[in-house]
Structure formats: C-alpha cells, structure tokens
Amino acid sequence: MxxxxxxxxxxxxxxxxxxxxxxxxxxxxxxxxxxxxxxxxxxxxxxxxxxxxxxxxxxxxxxxxxxxxxxxxxxxxxxxxxxxxxxxxxxxGALGQAALYVGLSVVLSIGGLMFGLWAARAAFA
Structure with a gap:
C-alpha cells in the first residue's frame, strides 16, 4: 500500500x-x-x-x-x-448512467466551484 x-x-x-x-x-x-x-x-x-x-x-x-x-x-x-x-x-451499455455521470460531473463540479467562491468570499469579506 x-x-x-x-x-x-x-x-x-x-x-x-x-x-x-x-x-x-x-x-x-x-x-x-x-x-x-x-x-x-x-x-x-x-x-x-x-x-x-x-x-x-x-x-x-x-x-x-x-x-x-x-x-x-x-x-x-x-x-x-x-x-x-x-x-x-x-x-x-450503460448509456443513461454515462450521460448522468457526465451531466452531474460538469454541472455539480461547476456548482461546487461557485459555492466555494461564494463561501470563501463571504468568509473573507
């Protein structure tokens, strides 16, 4: 390990x-x-x-x-x-899961970044 x-x-x-x-x-x-x-x-x-x-x-x-x-x-x-x-x-053959994975990854990752920006800006304001 x-x-x-x-x-x-x-x-x-x-x-x-x-x-x-x-x-x-x-x-x-x-x-x-x-x-x-x-x-x-x-x-x-x-x-x-x-x-x-x-x-x-x-x-x-x-x-x-x-x-x-x-x-x-x-x-x-x-x-x-x-x-x-x-x-x-x-x-x-898991096309639905592939599409869901791609969509969730992109949308939630960008959302996570935006939330992090908001939280950090609020903390440091």
Missing part, C-alpha cells in the same frame, strides 16, 4: 509539472484570452489515458496503472480519469 502511494505521489508530481509547463508554453504561444492550456492538457491527457489503458492491457503493464493513470495523468489532468469513467460506462 505504501509503495503504491509513493508511485502515485511521484507520478502526480511529474504530471503536475508537465501540466504547468504545457500551460506556460501555450500561454506564451497563444496568449491567455481563452483557456487553451487547460483545454490542450485535458484533450491530450484523455488521449494518453486511452492509449495507456489499451497498451497496458495488451502488454501486461497494468501494475503501472497507479503510477501512470492515477499519478502522472491524474496530476496532468483529472479530466482524463473522468473521460475514462464516462467511456467505460458507455462501453458497458
């Missing part, structure tokens, strides 16, 4: 640094009017999650999942894990 937690922590540190560097690079190239850095990270991280899931299954590398999926890709973008869960539900 401790070894797995260390793998996740190390991978998370790598992913977080990668996310930062991509964000800085995209900002320097295209400016900051639209969140292209976050969008790029989310799309690319989701792509990498898909590649890793298949490659790990075919190559017997699923033992690296905590380091790569939860750690690196989770630190790079949590959107990749969200995307994997949504597609897994879809591929299982």
């Amino acid at each position: 401790i070894g797995t937690a260390v793998q996740v922590a190390l991978g998370g540190a790598i992913g977080a640094v990668m996310r930062y560097l991509v964000g800085v690079g995209v900002f320097r190239l295209w400016g900051g009017g639209f969140p292209l850095g976050v969008l790029s990270v989310n799309i690319f991280g989701s792509f990498l999650m898909g590649v890793f899931v298949v490659a790990a299954a075919h190559r017997g590398l699923t033992h690296l999942s905590p380091f790569v999926m939860t750690g690196i890709l989770g630190g790079f973008t949590t959107f990749s894990a969200f995307s994997l869960e949504a597609v897994t539900l879809y591929e299982r």
Whole structure:
C-alpha cells in the first residue's frame, strides 16, 4: 500500500509539472484570452489515458496503472480519469448512467466551484 502511494505521489508530481509547463508554453504561444492550456492538457491527457489503458492491457503493464493513470495523468489532468469513467460506462451499455455521470460531473463540479467562491468570499469579506 505504501509503495503504491509513493508511485502515485511521484507520478502526480511529474504530471503536475508537465501540466504547468504545457500551460506556460501555450500561454506564451497563444496568449491567455481563452483557456487553451487547460483545454490542450485535458484533450491530450484523455488521449494518453486511452492509449495507456489499451497498451497496458495488451502488454501486461497494468501494475503501472497507479503510477501512470492515477499519478502522472491524474496530476496532468483529472479530466482524463473522468473521460475514462464516462467511456467505460458507455462501453458497458450503460448509456443513461454515462450521460448522468457526465451531466452531474460538469454541472455539480461547476456548482461546487461557485459555492466555494461564494463561501470563501463571504468568509473573507
């Protein structure tokens, strides 16, 4: 358990640094009017999650999942894990659950952020 937690922590540190560097690079190239850095990270991280899931299954590398999926890709973008869960539900034929998961995740996450903003602004006012 401790070894797995260390793998996740190390991978998370790598992913977080990668996310930062991509964000800085995209900002320097295209400016900051639209969140292209976050969008790029989310799309690319989701792509990498898909590649890793298949490659790990075919190559017997699923033992690296905590380091790569939860750690690196989770630190790079949590959107990749969200995307994997949504597609897994879809591929299982649970279309209603997939749609509910996507809808609730987006709406409630944005709602949670807005509530956090409100609560913090009220506390610090």
